[in-house]
Amino acid sequence: MSSVRYNQLIVGKHKHEIETPALLLYADRLERNIDKMAAFFSQVECNLRPHFKTHRLPVIAHKQIKAGARGITCAKISEAKVLAESGVRDVLIANQIVGERKLEQLAGLAHHSDIIVAVDNVENASQMSAIAVKRGVKVNVLVEIDVGMNRCGVGTEEEALALAKTILDLKGVRLRGLMGYEGHTVLIPDYERRKSECRKALVRLVRVRDFLEKNGVPIEIVSAGGTGTYTIAGRYPGITEVQAGSYATMDTQYRKIGIDFEIALSLMTTIISHPTEEKYILDTGLKSLTNDMGMPELIEAPGAVIDAMHEEHVRILWKNPTRNLKIGDKLEFYPSHGCTTINLHDLCYVVRNDVVEAVWHMKARGASQ
């Protein structure tokens, strides 16, 4: 809807001149987050393959690769297409690609990128192979293991071995390794418990690798890890890649459990009504700011209470504002969940020292297919 070109007029202006609600990305914090994560992975054996599903911006993916990332992880074929078109070659789709139409797209992509995809089912692998053969490509695959998240993935070593052996026999797919995502552990508040639960998942994953190798199946990649567990998975012997994504932009849910990156993202909003002494109505709501991981956090507004969130309105109660507020004034929120909030926006306004330095088109916004 919003036009990038139109919005270029805002470049060079103070952030408060941006029309709201607007997604702001603080460039210096983003860059420090990328550098900090890169520094960690430069000191361990494991590689970083950051997840694209959070920021969905190819420009950030390229910054992550330049800082040392092995490649990029994403969740959907539509995201992988955006990455390939922006020149990112090494892409893991950490998800199942199902059905003829999507497998045809996958084969098409394999001509232009070194795509890897998760597989947990024999029929799916066979269909993928048949289409790849027909299109003259080979698709790289990882066997997905359910390491306790209770989502996709095979459950046992025997199932993994059977699937891996089938894959080895298929001409259109190439087995590269294993994947297991310990998503059920990444948000555990207590670090020691998070570490022990995460390690249980990693033990399962590495045990499957050992079993497969013992049975003659070579395993090159073992992929795991999120922003809440990257230090644990990144140091765990046998894990070769970590998929952390949220760290680049961060959000309050990860800060709440002590993940030490800066929140680089905010949602800027305007006071549109001030009906009573303590009540302020803001021009954001569920269509531009999510609450699926809890309420967002008002920045620099001690004592302000988010009283209600509607589609296009947020009502706050603020008894003793730290500054004099009036209709037209801007406030900012830190999102509780960056991934779902970013998904609502067509544009993000890149800010440094409170000045807009770029307007980026969210090229993969809504790329859920």
Next chain:
Amino acid sequence: MSSVRYNQLIVGKHKHEIETPALLLYADRLERNIDKMAAFFSQVECNLRPHFKTHRLPVIAHKQIKAGARGITCAKISEAKVLAESGVRDVLIANQIVGERKLEQLAGLAHHSDIIVAVDNVENASQMSAIAVKRGVKVNVLVEIDVGMNRCGVGTEEEALALAKTILDLKGVRLRGLMGYEGHTVLIPDYERRKSECRKALVRLVRVRDFLEKNGVPIEIVSAGGTGTYTIAGRYPGITEVQAGSYATMDTQYRKIGIDFEIALSLMTTIISHPTEEKYILDTGLKSLTNDMGMPELIEAPGAVIDAMHEEHVRILWKNPTRNLKIGDKLEFYPSHGCTTINLHDLCYVVRNDVVEAVWHMKARGASQ
């Protein structure tokens, strides 16, 4: 992200050939909903001005107007722009438009549509007027009254009168009437209680009208009402317009309280993993289907339980499926909240007799500014 032209290839095919997750709009149900609501308003004194914020599709707005609607209601200047560009002239922005940049856009719009906007603040009205005068237009306004929702709007008759008198003195704005939205009552499950609570709000609104008219302020429009209260507001003496929007596409939250329109909207998804006997993983999640009004409902799946909703995955447990399900099969959800679910999509697939007859671009998707 997704291209409309590319998607035209799906027109004429069975709906199960659509790539998922996908938003489906059942054309016949939509048309029956529009006709049914039009029939109601043809029999009462009140006019219908349907809300655009639900479907955000100009093609539906034009169908509603053709069926007799007075004009269209929307929530944002960005939605009003989409409407004006699609030729809808009579548009109420049922919200405050704040700040110089947006007021300049409002004045620009007033050259191309008979725009009406809600006002609850003197400074805002004055700034609006000054910009309108500079641009050679007059902007129509409604004074918004807080009828108990505790959001925007002035609270008392005296405040309303003071604001109305200021507006009468301003050269760039034209007072057309009043608006009050009883949003706090539209989802009350018990009809009798909903009716009595709604009427309390309408009493307040009509009382303000009486007070203003007694004090020499002519009131032409009195706007209220939602899909949960249209029969109450539409028959209430003194209410001249109802803003109901959700009725066109409907959702399960409104069906739950007995609103008798058909659900015309579904989210189609594919089974991408079937790791154990009863467990199925679907390719939709919070990025394509919202749960801010409760979990969506699986269609034609008695006994299936939605076990988890992640960003791009839904896990369902289904002990005794009514049909044999396998990876690649399609399932459909009725959204619990149409407005926020539609907001996530770039395209909607228009279906009649299970065949795709059109692919519509959600022109106002993400139009929250």
